[in-house]
Amino acid sequence: MKAGSEVSVRKAFDLCFVGLVYLFSSLIFLPLIAIFVYMVMKGLPALSFDLLTHLPRPVGSEYSGISNAIVGSLILIAIASLIAVPLGILIGIHLYEYKQARMTDILRLCMDVLQGVPSIIVGIVVYVWVVLPLNSFSALSGGIALALMMLPVIARSTEETMNLILPTYKEAALALGVPYYTAVFKVVLRSAGSGVLTGIVLSVARIAGETAPLLFTAFGNQFMSYNVFKPILALPLLIFNYATSPYEEWQAIAWGAALLLILFIFMLSIGVKLLSYEKK
Amino acid sequence: MPHLKQEKLFAFLIKGSAYLGILILCLFFVTLFYQSWLSLTSMGFSFFTRGVWDPLNQHFGSLPFLYGTLLTSLLSIFLSLPVALAVALFLGYFVKTGFIRFLFSTMIELLAGIPSVIYGFWALFVLVPLVRQLAFFLDAPPFGVSLLSASLVLAIMIIPYAASFSREVISLVPAELKEAAISLGATRFEVVRYVIFPYAKSGILSGILLSFSRALGETMAVTMVIGNANRIVFSLFEPGNTIASLIANEFAEATSDMYISALMQLGFLLLFVTVGVNFLGLLLIKKWKVKS
Numbered sequence: 001m002k003a004g005s006e007v008s009v010r011k012a013f014d015l016c017f018v019g020l021v022y023l024f025s026s027l028i029f030l031p032l033i034a035i036f037v038y039m040v041m042k043g044l045p046a047l048s049f050d051l052l053t054h055l056p057r058p059v060g061s062e063y064s065g066i067s068n069a070i071v072g073s074l075i076l077i078a079i080a081s082l083i084a085v086p087l088g089i090l091i092g093i094h095l096y097e098y099k100q101a102r103m104t105d106i107l108r109l110c111m112d113v114l115q116g117v118p119s120i121i122v123g124i125v126v127y128v129w130v131v132l133p134l135n136s137f138s139a140l141s142g143g144i145a146l147a148l149m150m151l152p153v154i155a156r157s158t159e160e161t162m163n164l165i166l167p168t169y170k171e172a173a174l175a176l177g178v179p180y181y182t183a184v185f186k187v188v189l190r191s192a193g194s195g196v197l198t199g200i201v202l203s204v205a206r207i208a209g210e211t212a213p214l215l216f217t218a219f220g221n222q223f224m225s226y227n228v229f230k231p232i233l234a235l236p237l238l239i240f241n242y243a244t245s246p247y248e249e250w251q252a253i254a255w256g257a258a259l260l261l262i263l264f265i266f267m268l269s270i271g272v273k274l275l276s277y278e279k280k
Numbered sequence: 281m282p283h284l285k286q287e288k289l290f291a292f293l294i295k296g297s298a299y300l301g302i303l304i305l306c307l308f309f310v311t312l313f314y315q316s317w318l319s320l321t322s323m324g325f326s327f328f329t330r331g332v333w334d335p336l337n338q339h340f341g342s343l344p345f346l347y348g349t350l351l352t353s354l355l356s357i358f359l360s361l362p363v364a365l366a367v368a369l370f371l372g373y374f375v376k377t378g379f380i381r382f383l384f385s386t387m388i389e390l391l392a393g394i395p396s397v398i399y400g401f402w403a404l405f406v407l408v409p410l411v412r413q414l415a416f417f418l419d420a421p422p423f424g425v426s427l428l429s430a431s432l433v434l435a436i437m438i439i440p441y442a443a444s445f446s447r448e449v450i451s452l453v454p455a456e457l458k459e460a461a462i463s464l465g466a467t468r469f470e471v472v473r474y475v476i477f478p479y480a481k482s483g484i485l486s487g488i489l490l491s492f493s494r495a496l497g498e499t500m501a502v503t504m505v506i507g508n509a510n511r512i513v514f515s516l517f518e519p520g521n522t523i524a525s526l527i528a529n530e531f532a533e534a535t536s537d538m539y540i541s542a543l544m545q546l547g548f549l550l551l552f553v554t555v556g557v558n559f560l561g562l563l564l565i566k567k568w569k570v571k572s
Contacts, residue, residue: 024366118497209395
């Protein structure tokens with residue numbers, strides 16, 4: 001009799017525990033839905049063709065827009081990718097090729113640590129490296145700061161996908177007498193192509209919303225700018241400036257920009273996910 | 281040997297980029313250390329023990345920011361842990377397949393993808409008024425922007441990291457161990473309590489360390505809701521400040537050399553601590569993976 005009641009106590013306890021786990025894990029929906037609903041509610045009315053095609057105007061004037069922020073963000077992402085993609089892939093190849101070397105362990109650790117460096121630190125370091133010598137805030141410095149944040153993501157994803165390729169592929173290529181770099185670039189890297197691309201897209205999604213590294217590098221600009229040596233505006237910077245302003249009109253624009261930014265980021269990350277599902 | 285030149289170039293490129301990758305991280309430390317030299321040599325250790333931050337009169341005491349950073353990060357870990365662990369158990373043990381799992385893991389990925397500035401924006405308009413009402417209700421100072429608001433938004437932000445990390449660790453617990461426990465008649469709670477947690481303990485701890493270092497360095501969302509008050513406060517409902525948020529706020533306005541140097545020194549400290557905590561977490565997970 002006693003054993004039976006003990007079992008039922010344990011069963012009841014188990015049920016409570018499982019219920020609690022389910023309850024707590026469903027709490028994760030709360031912030032996401034709250035953020036998304038609120039943002040769509042506030043941002044959708046602000047999104048319009050005018051918003052996307054006009055420059056920012058003073059409070060009170062019509063047709064205020066965020067076109068320079070969109071262009072600026074794209075330029076910054078382009079600069080960052082130009083630097084981080086080749087360098088990241090090369091570092092990834094090093095991690096894959098020289099597995100035994102002691103230096104590879106150090107390099108891998110450096111990449112992991114670099115990924116954890118706070119973004120504001122990246123900002124002030126690049127300020128010292130690029131902004132001070134050039135004596136001006138610039139799109140170039142912003143792009144470099146973002147590149148430093150992309151680099152570890154690309155390097156690690158390149159290494160990890162290359163690790164999945166069977167070594168026999170490379171050996172077969174080498175046996176045919178092709179040079180070593182051809183075996184690596186044309187056989188291993190190409191077979192790993194979609195994985196590497198996934199890493200690149202995810203790293204773009206990661207930096208597209210970064211604000212802190214741009215505060216003291218890209219700095220922001222009221223006007224349209226295509227000059228990489230001049231300050232430039234980016235969507236996250238605009239959101240930060242307008243969100244903390246006291247004007248409701250600007251806050252509305254910031255919601256529109258935030259919605260646009262998040263749609264861009266979600267599109268990238270969901271697109272990549274669908275792509276990798278299709279591959280499987 | 282027609283390709284010898286290209287081969288050499290290839291080796292050079294790969295080696296060179298590897299050295300560059302290591303150099304970049306080392307230069308982070310060197311740069312910040314060099315920049316904080318002025319403040320280091322003139323103020324010494326008292327920089328960390330004084331509580332007054334008054335740049336106009338050249339008083340630089342960083343204690344309020346050390347306190348604010350540590351408090352908000354610890355509180356956010358504490359707040360996020362139940363949800364993060366629950367999600368990790370849910371995805372790593374309870375529900376291994378199906379649509380619900382897909383839904384949850386997609387949610388986590390989306391949550392992780394929301395930029396920090398948007399978290400801050402949302403928190404400023406939704407979370408801060410809620411906290412203000414709570415403060416009214418509790419007869420606390422009704423600022424709204426406060427240490428509590430910052431901790432709450434930090435907690436939401438680190439849940440996806442802590443959860444996806446712990447999930448990975450939990451799903452690595454060998455099936456034989458779990459099956460053995462079940463065959464002995466263990467309930468699901470007992471499997472979690474006596475098999476999964478003891479096995480995955482240090483793996484989960486390393487996930488907590490990695491999330492903690494993320495919380496320490498988080499900037500934009502915190503700076504938007506913490507109130508940026510450069511003093512030590514003992515109520516969670518009062519505004520405070522963190523290191524990262526202070527740098528974001530004051531770096532552009534820092535005029536004197538000493539002011540910039542003091543901010544750089546705080547940056548150096550933040551880099552040092554986050555990298556240290558991160559390193560510890562990475563070491564722990566590496567050891568754990570070797571063991572299992």
